[in-house]
Every structure is written in structure tokens, then in C-alpha cells.
Amino acid sequence: MSEFKLNPAAFDVSDFLRNDWQKRPRIIRQAFLNFADPISADELAGVALEPGVDSRVISSKDGQWDLQHGPVEDYSYLPDQGWSLLVQAVNEHFPPAQALIEPFRFLPDWRIDDLMVSYSTPGGGVGAHLDQYDVFIIQGQGRRRWQIGSPGDYTTITPHPDLKQIEGFTAELDEVLEPGDMIYIPAGFPHAGESLSECINYSVGFRAPSQAELLSALADYALDNDALERRFKDSVGNDNSNAKPSGWHLDENALQGFRQLMRDALNDNKLLDEVICQLLSQNPRPPLLVWPETAVTESGVKRYLQRYPSLQRAVGLRMLTTDVAGQRYGLVQGQRFELTDASSQQLFTLLLNTHLQIATDNLLELNLSSAALQLLTQFINEGFWFVETEEQA
Structure with a gap:
């Protein structure tokens, strides 16, 4: 799996948080050096066909907009230009794409929403619009022009019942992104992107509940x-x-x-x-839980782990920790678990920071307490974590 690291010569985290975050848009040239797309256009189309995946095809021709909700199996009806395929939460369904979220963990995990990936033909875009969340957009293959204005009172139009756009914004920033470049757009700033060639974009969105x-x-x-x-x-x-x-x-x-x-x-x-x-701690997209064929017992969980090389994290699972009256709690998909001792806290922290899979040897080496073993057993039986050879129930 590819590893993505922000280029420190182009992007200083402390400077960004101090001067740009939720304040102003910013273009970061060569934010990722030698950037290689973690997913191809064909693979993206394949992800869009999977159950539970939210995808859209948005097209425009002669000022007429159309939107088709996925899954889309046949793209032959579309022209050679002027359309885009947008797929939500690709990180939850295509593991190599998960690595593209890792560089942004300088912000709290609970703020991260998902990785949306779009494939566009020349002239593809979704029109001028506003987003109510902060977003980093990374340029993969191809080139894309971005225009961004200032927050204001804009008229909303719906050229299609499922497509909201705005009228009347003046671009104060007008730039073309090349592979490896990145743009940051705070919530509430009007913007429009149009592909100048066949291209792929990666949007890391950050949620902020209203x-x-x-x-x-x-x-x-x-x-x-x-x-x-x-x-x-x-x-x-x-x-x-x-x-x-x-x-x-x-x-x-x-x-x-x-x-x-x-x-x-x-x-x-x-x-x-x-x-x-x-x-x-809840994912609005239901996680893909995988239950064991037979319930695991606390007394048998170590033997269970010894039979398999790794545990997988359920797709779309969300976790966080909090303190209440001096007691540490872990939350998984809205469920609260009391972390009663140092061992259970160590286990939860390890699982919290493992976003795809963890070697069972790493768990067996922890010398887990009874409370931690009970917690791990419950996680496995709840389908939050599963052995890699299990089939989905």
C-alpha cells in the first residue's frame, strides 16, 4: 500500500492551523511529491457498484445539468466530455485509498468525515456551489481549474432537483492544479472546479455538526x-x-x-x-459489521486470536475516547464502554489508532487484563473487529 506524506517544504502544519484553517482558502503547490493515484478510474467505477456506496454522475451540456444516482453500470450513453463520477467514502470501501487520509490526522479524528473521489472528463464539474464543511482537495492525474470567492449572501439555484448551485459569485482566486497540488477550501466559501483534462480528485472532508x-x-x-x-x-x-x-x-x-x-x-x-x-462516534453510513460464525468467549479469545494472523477493522467503524468525572470511556458507533484499567485503555488506544487491520501477535503480546479481554471479546462478537478469513454474515 502506498504511503502519502505531506511535503514539509510546501505545507507547515502549525502555520496552516494558525493562519488558514477555517479562515481563508489556500493553494499548496506540490503538497505531495511524486503523487501516485491510489485508485484508477476503472477501480473507482467498480467501487461505485458496491452495495451501500453513495455515488453520482453529474453532467452538463449546453447549460443543461443532469444528475444520476448510482450505481451506474453503463457509461456509454455519456459524451466524451462534460461529466463527472463522484463517489463518497471511498476510504471505507477501497483500502489503498485509506492511506490518503493519514496525512490529515493533525486534526482530530472525530472531525474527519470521509474521502470523496471524483473522476472527470474534460469540462466536468458540479457548478458553482457552497459547502458547509472544510475540505482539502488533492489533484491526482490531470489538471483542474479552481475558482473561489468570498463568503456572502448568494442566490441558490437548482438546475436539477438533487443539485444545488449558487449564482453571482466573483472569483478572487483562480488557479489550475497539477498532480500533487492541493487546495484547502473553508466552509462557506463559494467555489467552482472544472477539469481541463481527464482527471481524478480526492476530497478529504471534515464534518462540523450544525x-x-x-x-x-x-x-x-x-x-x-x-x-x-x-x-x-x-x-x-x-x-x-x-x-x-x-x-x-x-x-x-x-x-x-x-x-x-x-x-x-x-x-x-x-x-x-x-x-x-x-x-x-457514529458513522452516518452504517458500518459493514462482520460477526463470527460462533460467539467467542472471554476464556477462549486468546486461542481464537492464535488461529489467525490478523484482525480487520469493520469498514466505516468510528471510535473515540472521552473522560467523564475522571473515568476514561471508549465509544464505538455510539456505544459507550468503560475502560476500567490501564490494560483496557491500552487495548482501546491501540485499536483506535489501527485503521485497517492489526496483527493478532500485537494483541497477544499485551498481556491483557480480564477487563481488556472482556472488551476485546465483546468487540469481536459485535462485529467491530473480525478475523480476516471470516466471511460477512
Whole structure:
């Protein structure tokens, strides 16, 4: 598998975080020296056919836009130019592409969303648009022109029901990227990219949940866990006034009561922390779990590991750690696990930093405690980690 490293002569992480991150766009010439595409156009088309993969073909001809959701098996109907194939989360379905995310781990793992890969014919693009996430776009084969403007109040248009574009942005940055070049575009900056030749681009996106998404997660969590069940109470009869209900009029006292009820829900820090950790440790794309043919027992997990050379991480699995009242917890796909001792913390940290597979010898050398063995057994039985010879259930 190829290894990708940012060119330190072209990209200084500290300088970037201080001066550019979420502040302004930036072109980084030769961010990757001797860049070699980790995936070909044919391989990308193959990934787009796999179950659960989100892909689109976007085309434009004479100002008319079209979008077709994948899987697309036949591209012969498309012209020689003016279209793009975009495939989401390629890192989760094509292991060699995972290596292209590694250079960006100077940012928190929980911020990383996915690696989107696009193949474009000459003139291919998706039109001028806004993204609500930060993105690094790496130029693979070919050349692509990028135009970027400043944040502002732009008119949204939908030339296709599933395609949002904007009108009226003026390019303040207009550059052509060559293989190995990279562009950083913060959230909210209008931009448009157009391929000048047949080309492949790699977009590493970083998620940032909106207030609406956080509140939605809070509501879902409350409904699932019977939380936030305190209900509104009328103030009529509970004060010294002689006020009577006035029909269908919603008065200030009632509104204040509802507002306070909502504020109280948002003042429960313990509950909010649980919701945030659950949300950020879940992949919105369901991970591809692989369960063992027979459940593994804690007493037999070492013998189980000795039978196989490695454990694979389930595709799309997300993990993080957090501290609550001085206790370290690990979260996997929204599930919380108490890491009760140093051994279980060591195990979780090792698995957290292993993004594809881990040699079972590395696990057996840890001298795992009973708590750690129990944790590992549960992970295997949950399908989070599986032996490489197992078939998907």
C-alpha cells in the first residue's frame, strides 16, 4: 500500500492551523511529491457498484445539468466530455485509498468525515456551489481549474432537483492544479472546479455538526432513553393573580414556561456530553459489521486470536475516547464502554489508532487484563473487529 506524506517544504502544519484553517482558502503547490493515484478510474467505477456506496454522475451540456444516482453500470450513453463520477467514502470501501487520509490526522479524528473521489472528463464539474464543511482537495492525474470567492449572501439555484448551485459569485482566486497540488477550501466559501483534462480528485472532508443536527441528536437520544420527560405546567392558579385563560391566545407566561423548559433541557451538561459523544462516534453510513460464525468467549479469545494472523477493522467503524468525572470511556458507533484499567485503555488506544487491520501477535503480546479481554471479546462478537478469513454474515 502506498504511503502519502505531506511535503514539509510546501505545507507547515502549525502555520496552516494558525493562519488558514477555517479562515481563508489556500493553494499548496506540490503538497505531495511524486503523487501516485491510489485508485484508477476503472477501480473507482467498480467501487461505485458496491452495495451501500453513495455515488453520482453529474453532467452538463449546453447549460443543461443532469444528475444520476448510482450505481451506474453503463457509461456509454455519456459524451466524451462534460461529466463527472463522484463517489463518497471511498476510504471505507477501497483500502489503498485509506492511506490518503493519514496525512490529515493533525486534526482530530472525530472531525474527519470521509474521502470523496471524483473522476472527470474534460469540462466536468458540479457548478458553482457552497459547502458547509472544510475540505482539502488533492489533484491526482490531470489538471483542474479552481475558482473561489468570498463568503456572502448568494442566490441558490437548482438546475436539477438533487443539485444545488449558487449564482453571482466573483472569483478572487483562480488557479489550475497539477498532480500533487492541493487546495484547502473553508466552509462557506463559494467555489467552482472544472477539469481541463481527464482527471481524478480526492476530497478529504471534515464534518462540523450544525445546531439543528445537535438538537436533532438530543431529541433522538431523549426519545430512545426516556430522558427529558418533564412536561409543561400551566401558571394559571399557581400565582397570586386573578388571570384567567383567554381562549386560544398563547400569552407571555405560557411562552416563558415553554422557553424555560427548553433551557433546562440544554443545561444538563451530563446529558449533552453523552449526546455529543454518541453523535461524533457514529458513522452516518452504517458500518459493514462482520460477526463470527460462533460467539467467542472471554476464556477462549486468546486461542481464537492464535488461529489467525490478523484482525480487520469493520469498514466505516468510528471510535473515540472521552473522560467523564475522571473515568476514561471508549465509544464505538455510539456505544459507550468503560475502560476500567490501564490494560483496557491500552487495548482501546491501540485499536483506535489501527485503521485497517492489526496483527493478532500485537494483541497477544499485551498481556491483557480480564477487563481488556472482556472488551476485546465483546468487540469481536459485535462485529467491530473480525478475523480476516471470516466471511460477512
